[in-house]
Amino acid sequence: MPGSSQRVTRSASSKANKGKGVTSSSRLLRSSQPKPADPEYGLEDVDYTTLSSEETINALLERNTDPISEKMMLILKGRMGQEVSDAVEKEKRDRSLVISGLAEWGMDKPLLQRKKYLDEQVADILDTLKVDCLPEVVYRMGKYSETRPRLIKGELRHISDLPRRRHEGNL
Structure with missing residues (x-):
């Protein structure tokens, strides 16, 4: 059959x-x-x-x-x-970005404004690196602290979106 x-x-x-x-x-x-x-x-x-x-x-x-x-x-x-x-x-790890040292708006700002500000900061960094792609997901990791900014994690759609020099270590 x-x-x-x-x-x-x-x-x-x-x-x-x-x-x-x-x-x-x-x-x-x-x-x-x-x-x-x-x-x-x-x-x-x-x-x-x-x-x-x-x-x-x-x-x-x-x-x-x-x-x-x-x-x-x-x-x-x-x-x-x-x-x-x-x-x-x-x-999934190969498509991930981790960014440190970006200033963080205080918790007194509305969530949507903080998210928009974060997305714009990440987009500016990717433009500087000549990566013509926006991440699918961008978020801060860890607990908020006024003394230092949290790490930012982003995930691209495809590994090919990253520049070729990625294998050399940090971008």
């Missing part, structure tokens, strides 16, 4: 043997032999290119009987999620 999705589930014997440390000679013999193309496994007519990475690993786990390979695939499955999260976080 093209276009339909099929759910992969472990067989009852696979579930029963999982976690029991079954290492019988018959299981070890089976682990080196591929499973037969059998409708019982339900994966023969699946277009594997349409499966997500997680679905592909689940399909491999279902067909696999080698405990070492299964353990390695489970480790790989766990790492993939973390690597994606790390990549997203890194990309």
Whole structure:
């Protein structure tokens, strides 16, 4: 059936043997032999290119009987999620700006005026640096203090909005 999705589930014997440390000679013999193309496994007519990475690993786990390979695939499955999260976080950090030392209006001014003033200050700095982009988000970090201004954090839409010299350290 093209276009339909099929759910992969472990067989009852696979579930029963999982976690029991079954290492019988018959299981070890089976682990080196591929499973037969059998409708019982339900994966023969699946277009594997349409499966997500997680679905592909689940399909491999279902067909696999080698405990070492299964353990390695489970480790790989766990790492993939973390690597994606790390990549997203890194990309977000790469788009971030932190500015220090900009004067801060007192808390006696209305919020909208303070926000507008902050946005204008950040825009002036980006113009000076010849960055032709306004940040999506600009805010001050930390607790207000009359003795020193808080840090300012901004996030650009794209990493390409930053000048090429960014890798040299501070802008």
